[in-house]
Structure formats: structure tokens, C-alpha cells
Amino acid sequence: MKTVRICFLWHMHQPYYTDPVAGSASLPWVRLHATKAYFDMAWLAERFPTVRVTFNLTPSLLIQLKELASGSVQDLFLEHTKRPAAGLTPAERAFLLRHFFAANWSTMVRPYPRYHELLVKRGADVNGEDLERLARLFTTQEFLDLQIWHNLAWFGYGMVARYPRLKALRVKDRGFTEEEKREVLALQHQAITEIIPCYRRLAEAGQIELTTSPFYHPILPLLIDTDIARRPRPETPLPQRLQAPADAEAQIQKAVALHTELFGTPPLGLWPSEGSVCPEMVPILRRAGFRWMATDEDVLAHSLNGWHREAALYQPYAVGIPGDRLAVFFRDRKISDAVGFVYSKNTAEAAIEDFVRRIHGIAHQAPGDHLLIPIILDGENPWEHYHDGGEQFLSGLYGRIAEGSTRWSDGVQVIADTISHALDNVPPAATLEHLHSGSWINADFKIWLGHPEDNRAWDLLRETRARLVEVTGSLPSDQTRGAWEELYAAEGSDWWWWFGDDFETDYREEFDRLFRVHLRNVFTRAGLPAPEFLNEPLVRVREPDLARKPIGLLLPTIDGLVTDFFEWRGAGTINPAPPLGAMWKAHPLLTYIGFGFSLDALFLRLDPDEEMLAGQTNMEVELHLETAEAAHKLVFSLSGPEPSAFRLYSASPGQIFSETNRYHTICRRKVIELAAPFKDLHLQAGQEFKLSVVVTQNGLEVERYPRHHPVTLTVPDTDFEARLWKV
Numbered sequence: 085m086k087t088v089r090i091c092f093l094w095h096m097h098q099p100y101y102t103d104p105v106a107g108s109a110s111l112p113w114v115r116l117h118a119t120k121a122y123f124d125m126a127w128l129a130e131r132f133p134t135v136r137v138t139f140n141l142t143p144s145l146l147i148q149l150k151e152l153a154s155g156s157v158q159d160l161f162l163e164h165t166k167r168p169a170a171g172l173t174p175a176e177r178a179f180l181l182r183h184f185f186a187a188n189w190s191t192m193v194r195p196y197p198r199y200h201e202l203l204v205k206r207g208a209d210v211n212g213e214d215l216e217r218l219a220r221l222f223t224t225q226e227f228l229d230l231q232i233w234h235n236l237a238w239f240g241y242g243m244v245a246r247y248p249r250l251k252a253l254r255v256k257d258r259g260f261t262e263e264e265k266r267e268v269l270a271l272q273h274q275a276i277t278e279i280i281p282c283y284r285r286l287a288e289a290g291q292i293e294l295t296t297s298p299f300y301h302p303i304l305p306l307l308i309d310t311d312i313a314r315r316p317r318p319e320t321p322l323p324q325r326l327q328a329p330a331d332a333e334a335q336i337q338k339a340v341a342l343h344t345e346l347f348g349t350p351p352l353g354l355w356p357s358e359g360s361v362c363p364e365m366v367p368i369l370r371r372a373g374f375r376w377m378a379t380d381e382d383v384l385a386h387s388l389n390g391w392h393r394e395a396a397l398y399q400p401y402a403v404g405i406p407g408d409r410l411a412v413f414f415r416d417r418k419i420s421d422a423v424g425f426v427y428s429k430n431t432a433e434a435a436i437e438d439f440v441r442r443i444h445g446i447a448h449q450a451p452g453d454h455l456l457i458p459i460i461l462d463g464e465n466p467w468e469h470y471h472d473g474g475e476q477f478l479s480g481l482y483g484r485i486a487e488g489s490t491r492w493s494d495g496v497q498v499i500a501d502t503i504s505h506a507l508d509n510v511p512p513a514a515t516l517e518h519l520h521s522g523s524w525i526n527a528d529f530k531i532w533l534g535h536p537e538d539n540r541a542w543d544l545l546r547e548t549r550a551r552l553v554e555v556t557g558s559l560p561s562d563q564t565r566g567a568w569e570e571l572y573a574a575e576g577s578d579w580w581w582w583f584g585d586d587f588e589t590d591y592r593e594e595f596d597r598l599f600r601v602h603l604r605n606v607f608t609r610a611g612l613p614a615p616e617f618l619n620e621p622l623v624r625v626r627e628p629d630l631a632r633k634p635i636g637l638l639l640p641t642i643d644g645l646v647t648d649f650f651e652w653r654g655a656g657t658i659n660p661a662p663p664l665g666a667m668w669k670a671h672p673l674l675t676y677i678g679f680g681f682s683l684d685a686l687f688l689r690l691d692p693d694e695e696m697l698a699g700q701t702n703m704e705v706e707l708h709l710e711t712a713e714a715a716h717k718l719v720f721s722l723s724g725p726e727p728s729a730f731r732l733y734s735a736s737p738g739q740i741f742s743e744t745n746r747y748h749t750i751c752r753r754k755v756i757e758l759a760a761p762f763k764d765l766h767l768q769a770g771q772e773f774k775l776s777v778v779v780t781q782n783g784l785e786v787e788r789y790p791r792h793h794p795v796t797l798t799v800p801d802t803d804f805e806a807r808l809w810k811v
Contacts, residue, residue: 088447088455089501089510090485091413093295093378094125094463095355097142099578100300101598102157104570105605110594112161112186114148119275120240121464122149124473126282127242129292132482135500138293139283139463140355143342144300144576146280153277165235165269168262169228178215180227181206184234186590188468192237195471198258199233202226225259232260235268240467241475243275284347293502295353296343298335302575303532305362305521307332310542312362315521316386316528323533323542328549329364335572336372352504353377355460357577358531359415359524366404366519376400376411376507378460380524384414387520398446398455402512403519411512413503415460415524418442422786424461428469429785432476438784439481447496454510458503532577535584537622541599544618545574548603555610566609574602583622596623631658631795637804638680638687644726644753652689655680656797658777658789673697673722673779676755677789681800686765688718690756690777697723703786705756706778709765710794716765717741718758722779726752732764762799769801 098117101109129137151157164179172180185203187193194200205226206218222230236253244250250271253264286292298304305312310326336354344350352375356365359379369377384401385391397416402409419442427435446457467474485500501509522528532538549571556564579599582592589595600618607614636654641647655678676691688707697703703723709716715737720730730750733741750758767773774794779787 086447086453086455086496088443088457088496088498089506090443090498091456091458091460091501091503091506092137093140093355093415093458093460093503094137095140095142095297095461096122096125096145096463097140097297097301098145098148099576099595099598100144100148100573100602101159102148102151103598103601103605104566105608107157108163109148109151109157109159110598111591112159114145115152115159115162115272115276116235116238117464118149118152118279119235119243119272120238120473121467122279123275123282124240124242124467124475125463126279126286127246128475128478128482129286130282131479132486133289133291134486135482136291136293136502136505137500138295138353138502138504140295140297140353141283142297142301143339144573146342146346149276149279153273153280161234162269165231165265167231169224169231172224172227174216174219177219177222177227180230180234181215181219181222182210184230186234187237191468191471191473196233196237196254196257198229199237202230202233228262228265229258229260232265232268235272239271239275240473243271247271247274280346287347287349293353293504294343294347294351295355295503296339296351297355297357298332299338299342300335300573300576301357301578302332302335302572303357303360303523303529303577303580304332304335304365304368305360306529306533306542307335307575308362308364310533312364312521313529313533315362317530317534320530320534321536321539323539324546326542326546326549329368331549331572331575332365333368333371334568335575336368338572340372359383359460360522360529360577361412361519362521363403363519366410367408370404370408370410374410376413376503378413378415378458378503379522380527381414381417382527383520383522383524386522386527387516387518394446394450398450398457399452399514400456400507400510400512402515409512409515411507412516412519413456413458413460415458416446417524419457420459420461423459424466426784426786427477428466428471428474429788432480434784435477436480436484438782440484441782443498444496447498456506456510531584531586532580535586537583537624538580540622541580541583544600544603544622545571547615548574548606548618551612552606552610555612559610563609563611567606570602570605570609574599574606592623593621596621631790632656633795633797634680636680637682637800639682640687640689640757640759642749642751642757642759644751644755644757646755652678652680655687655689656795658795660789672789673700673703673787674777674789677777679775679795681762683769683800683802683804684763685759685761686767688756688758688760688777691754692722692756700781703779703781706780707758708774708776708778708794709767710774711767711771713737714766715741718760720750720756720758727756730758730760732760767799769799771799773797773799 098114101111164176167176193203239250287294308329310323313320340350350373354374354377356377361379381397400411400413403412404410525531552567552571579595582595604614604618634656640651658677660672660674660677673693673696674690675693678689680687700723705720705722707718715735717733718730720727727750729746729748731743732745734744735741774796776794777789778785
């Protein structure tokens with residue numbers, strides 16, 4: 085019988101938000117995630133004792149959980165929650181309005197009537213608003229309800245199941261009291277205190293494996309030598325060269341020490357920060373006692389001389405010198421990304437069936453009798469996008485695995501295993517002569533080095549470190565330890581995640597400030613004046629431009645070619661690769677999305693990324709058009725033969741879509757172009773409609789553009805261009 089071992093690794097991490105000099109933290113994410121994913125994932129694992137999984141708990145997260153549990157550190161958001169609502173100052177009220185809706189609005193605000201009501205009253209976009217003036221429109225009771233909902237909405241299914249009082253408060257919905265606020269915060273603290281003991285208990289029982297990452301989550305290859313960034317991307321602009329292998333070793337040794345202190349045994353496995361690896365890491369990890377590390381399948385593809393995915397991926401490899409090898413696992417990106425980005429958009433049943441279908445396909449396509457399928461992803465952020473925090477999907481999936489092989493595939497035994505236990509049963513049969521230097525994102529280091537903001541940050545780190553090295557010998561030991569600790573914190577990858585143009589968050593400036601705070605603290609701890617340049621922000625403020633509306637009428641030739649420069653000039657566009665915040669997924673399937681209209685028809689142009697689509701099957705594009713009276717979608721194939729037609733489906737509000745027509749005004753050659761008459765869409769001049777583009781695979785939504793909200797458009801009339809010209 086063929087054995088398939090599914091090796092889940094749930095990575096849980098937060099950067100070090102604490103300013104040890106000030107004794108406080110500026111951001112609340114450790115505390116809020118504690119009541120949701122950190123608690124939920126352990127709570128759920130306890131209910132499926134035969135499902136063995138691996139959790140990677142980063143040291144920077146663990147020490148903040150300890151700080152919060154002991155009460156030695158409070159974050160700024162908690163301090164604002166504790167303030168009696170009746171005594172809030174105008175500035176504190178403005179703070180609540182700006183920050184206390186920081187959650188996924190679809191799954192964590194809209195489901196709760198009072199919380200959503202307060203958001204609607206505040207408005208979706210308050211950038212540029214006078215928040216102190218706006219706050220005068222809110223009552224004391226509304227601010228008290230907001231303080232509670234900001235915390236109550238973050239409790240996950242595990243805490244709600246254990247403490248029915250939380251459900252009762254959600255049902256109450258509004259009119260909360262200060263005593264009820266104290267109840268919520270007490271339960272929040274209870275969750276925080278239980279997390280580390282719970283994971284230790286599960287590990288000691290053998291149900292889960294606990295692994296670690298470098299202490300403050302630095303990109304080890306770049307810390308060893310920033311010039312390594314040019315191995316995968318020779319054209320990368322470099323900062324002044326930093327070579328700090330001693331810091332890399334310290335980050336590893338410190339991680340092992342903390343893990344051993346908290347969980348009783350040293351870790352056997354390492355998820356390198358952002359899956360970043362290079363050959364120079366291997367001896368460092370072996371000296372620290374690690375048996376294995378993991379990274380992304382794209383790193384394996386670049387490490388092998390010839391890439392045959394199914395034949396190569398589902399096994400561990402050995403790296404290093406003979407007699408002192410390290411095992412390496414490579415994550416299945418497709419399944420990992422499906423859990424992280426796709427399944428939340430679909431029903432739990434459909435997601436589980438798709439997961440099973442993928443495992444079934446691997447079992448029958450990959451050679452060998454013992455397969456390991458590493459499914460490695462963020463263990464906290466994805467669940468905010470599931471309507472129930474992922475409970476139905478995860479419990480259903482774990483239950484399916486716990487049932488054994490009977491419902492998977494004939495002749496195949498499917499089990500969920502920890503990575504170290506899987507390694508005991510399936511040791512590496514192949515050795516990598518070359519380990520590619522890269523991360524789990526595009527198998528390179530572009531996210532963290534190359535942009536002017538990134539490189540300036542590396543220069544500041546290098547200059548600060550050089551000064552610390554100069555004075556270390558003359559400092560008392562306690563000052564030395566404190567200064568180096570701050571430098572290690574500044575080496576964390578999370579600050580660089582938000583530098584440059586790759587990602588966007590409302591808190592970019594705060595991450596920039598925290599990075600520079602840790603560098604300033606190096607000087608403070610060492611008793612030296614901090615340089616003035618550490619007071620200068622690195623990031624520039626910018627707004628993401630996700631969609632632009634048409635500025636002229638179009639009349640393109642539907643031939644699948646961009647006939648000339650002017651054919652699509654004036655079209656509206658949707659950015660197919662918007663900033664994705666704290667999580668990252670592979671490149672989008674489309675490189676350009678253009679849309680526009682004549683007086684009679686709607687036009688769409690899509691530029692597929694043929695490399696990303698290679699080998700994909702059962703993919704379709706759905707162009708969604710909605711009005712108050714009806715919804716339509718134009719559907720055509722994105723994979724397989726060139727589409728000869730697209731289908732029009734229509735539905736009244738609340739009804740099921742039915743096919744109403746087919747059109748041949750579509751062509752795919754270099755690009756995809758189509759035209760649909762407004763009259764068949766029942767759209768008239770001056771009528772408002774909403775447009776979005778959805779990509780599905782096997783009936784599951786895999787991408788949506790724009791990601792959060794459709795583009796709102798108006799059917800043009802004869803004065804359309806004249807009005808724009810006047811503007």
C-alpha cells in the first residue's frame with residue numbers, strides 16, 4: 085500500500101513590537117491573534133489526537149506572549165481599551181476611531197450589527213478627516229461599545245466554545261458596561277496565559293512537533309552576507325556590504341535556548357525566516373543541533389539540474405558535507421497557497437473536496453511508495469479571511485484525515501504526520517549537490533533588498549553595528565547585552581517587508597519607526613548619543629492605486645492583438661497585483677486588466693501570464709457585472725483551447741444564475757479581448773453598475789480583481805467625453 089504523509093507546518097510569527105527602553109509595545113497583533121489563531125489552532129488540534137501536525141512558533145512571538153502574560157508590557161491599543169469611555173480625551177477618541185476597526189471587515193466587523201453600525205457611522209475612509217471633530221458625533225456609549233468590539237471580534241471559535249460568556253456578549257451586541265469590558269479583557273489575558281503551556285502539553289504528548297525560526301526573524305542569508313542577494317538576481321542594486329555571520333549564529337543559538345527553556349527540549353527543525361536559505365547556513369544549523377529545515381518548492385526547482393515536479397518534490401533531501409548532513413523539505417506551494425488564499429472564498433465542503441482531489445492526484449502521479457507532502461504556510465493570518473475563522477474547513481479536513489484511507493483513494497494510506505516523525509520513516513534518499521540561495525517568495529530576496537528604502541535600511545543597520553563593535557570592549561557586560569539585543573531585534577525581516585513598493589499597510593510608518601527605535605536603542609543601551617539620521621523616516625507615504633476608470637470611449641478590434649498604441653488608450657485598468665499586506669502569494673495569473681466602452685458595448689482586455697498558466701487546467705474567467713436590479717457574468721475558459729465564445733449568465737437578486745446567451749465576439753492570441761452589447765446586459769446610458777473580474781479553477785475562486793470592492797462605473801452617454809474634457 086502506498087503511504088502519503090501530509091506534513092502540515094503552521095508558521096506563527098509576529099515581529100518584536102516591544103520597545104524595551106520605553107517598556108511598551110505600539111501595536112496589538114500579538115495580543116489579538118492570541119485569542120484567535122494561536123488559541124484556536126491548539127484547541128482544534130486537541131480534538132483530533134490522531135492528526136499530527138507541526139507548529140513553528142517564532143521566538144520573537146514567544147517572548148511577547150510571555151511579556152503580555154506577566155503584565156510587564158502593555159500595547160498602546162490595550163491602554164486605550166482600558167480607559168473608561170466617559171473619561172476619554174478628544175485625542176483618545178480620535179485614536180479609537182482611526183484604529184479600532186483594524187480587522188477584516190467582511191468576516192470580523194460586518195457579522196456584528198453594532199460593530200458594523202459604528203463603522204458605517206465613522207466611514208470607510210477617514211484619511212484626511214479631522215477625527216477629533218468626527219468623534220464629537222459619537223456618544224460615550226458608542227465609544228464603550230467600540231472598545232469592547234475591537235477586542236471581542238478577535239476571539240476565535242476555541243475561546244468562544246470554552247467560555248460561553250463571550251457568545252452571550254456577542255448576542256447582547258450593544259449597551260455594554262465597563263464591568264463587561266473588564267470581563268472581556270480578563271478572558272483575553274486568560275487565553276494569552278494558556279497558549280505556551282497548551283502547546284508544550286501537546287508536544288509532550290507526541291501529537292504535535294514544535295519548531296523554531298531565527299530569534300528575531302532575520303533573513304539569515306542576507307545577514308551572513310548582503311551580497312548573497314545577487315546569486316538569484318545578479319542585477320540587484322546592493323547596499324554597502326554587510327557580513328555578519330556571527331549575528332546569524334547568535335540568532336540561531338538564542339532561538340534554540342529560548343525554545344528549550346519554554347518547551348523542555350531543543351527543536352529539531354527550523355523554518356528559516358521567509359523560507360530563506362543558502363549553503364552557508366547549513367553548518368550553522370548543524371552546530372545548533374538541527375536535523376532539518378524547510379523552504380519552498382521553487383528553491384528545489386532552482387537547486388536541481390532538471391525539474392520534474394511530481395517526481396522530485398515529495399521527498400526530503402540531504403545537504404551539507406558527508407557525515408554531517410541536514411535534511412531539507414520543500415513545501416507544496418499549490419496546496420499551501422490554496423489553504424492560505426483560495427479556500428476562504430469557497431464553502432468548507434468545496435475546499436475539502438478540492439484538497440482531497442489534489443492529494444489523490446499526487447498519490448497517483450508521484451512515484452514511490454512513501455510520499456511526504458509538506459504543506460507549510462502562515463498559521464494565523466489566513467483565518468481572518470474565513471467567515472468562521474476556518475473552523476469548518478480545518479475540523480472537516482482533520483476529520484477526513486482522522487478517518488484513515490477509506491475515503492481517500494484505493495490502495496493509498498493517508499496520514500498527517502509531524503515532519504521529524506516523517507523523517508524517521510522516510511529519510512533522504514537523495515543529496516543536493518547545490519542548494520539554491522533564495523526565499524519562499526520567487527526563490528530570491530527581492531522583497532528585502534534592492535529597493536532604495538531597503539538598501540538605506542541595510543546601510544543604517546551596518547553603520548549602527550559597526551559603531552557597536554567599536555565600543556563593545558569598553559562597555560559593562562549588561563550594557564553590551566542590552567545593546568546587542570536591540571541590534572538583533574533591528575535585524576528582523578519584518579521591517580524590510582514594508583520598505584519599498586512590494587506591500588502596503590496602514591502601519592508602514594509605524595514599522596519604519598520601530599526599526600529606527602531599535603537602532604536608536606542600540607546607542608541608548610551603550611550610553612551613546614543616537615545619530616540624528618535615525619530620526620529621519622525611511623518610507624514615503626503613498627496610496628495604492630488599484631483601479632482607474634475609463635477616460636475616453638473605445639472601439640478596439642476584437643482580434644486578440646494590441647493593434648496599435650491608441651487602441652486601448654483611455655481604458656480603465658485594474659492593478660492585477662495589489663499589495664497583499666502581511667501575507668504573500670505567487671504572481672497573479674493576469675499581468676494587465678483593461679476595460680472600457682463605446683456607447684453601445686462593454687469591452688474587456690486581459691493579458692494572461694502564460695508562464696503562470698502553463699500546465700493549469702479547468703480555469704475560467706468570470707466578468708461580474710451588477711446593478712440593483714440584476715447580476716450578470718460573462719464566462720470563458722482561461723486554460724486549454726482558445727475560447728471561441730463566452731457565455732452570458734444572468735440572475736435577479738437572490739436567484740441562481742442561468743445561461744441566457746452565447747457570443748463569439750472574443751479572441752485570444754497575444755491578449756484576450758471581448759465585447760458585450762449593453763442592450764443584452766440591460767444597461768442603459770447613465771445607469772450605474774459594478775464590475776469585477778474573477779478567476780476560478782475547478783469551480784473554486786482563486787483570484788478576484790479588485791480584491792476587496794468592485795469598480796463602480798456608469799454607462800456612457802453622448803456627453804461622456806465632453807464632461808471628462810471639461811474636468
